[in-house]
């Protein structure tokens with residue numbers, strides 16, 4: 001029958017902006033350059049997205065390190081996601097977060113292993129933006 005076709009017409013497949021990668025209903029932008037954490041955060045905001053929070057390590061296709069949308073810059077040791085959600089499940093690497101150095105370490109990175117490290121926010125690192133996919137019929141892009 002043509003039930004699949006009808007279903008497709010009723011529920012248009014959601015899309016991601018050009019140059020973004022789609023995993024289920026989530027779109028990811030993998031940077032090809034590096035920025036300090038706050039500049040990376042602003043970059044994502046400018047593209048109607050935020051630094052990655054629901055990011056899965058098996059989405060990483062190379063061995064780079066990326067900024068996550070996770071910081072304790074407001075209260076040392078109190079890690080918060082950039083969307084305001086609390087940190088309920090964490091994947092810190094062994095010995096992390098250790099807040100080392102005279103500037104401390106208040107911004108989280110993710111290794112390709114999926115483990116996290118707290119790093120100095122002014123470091124320049126690659127980043128990942130995350131947003132929901134959008135339906136072409138009611139997009140405001």
Ligand SMILES: [Ca+2]
Nearest residue numbers: 072099105106
């Ligand atoms: Ca810290």
Ligand SMILES: [Ca+2]
Nearest residue numbers: 098099105118
């Ligand atoms: Ca650290």
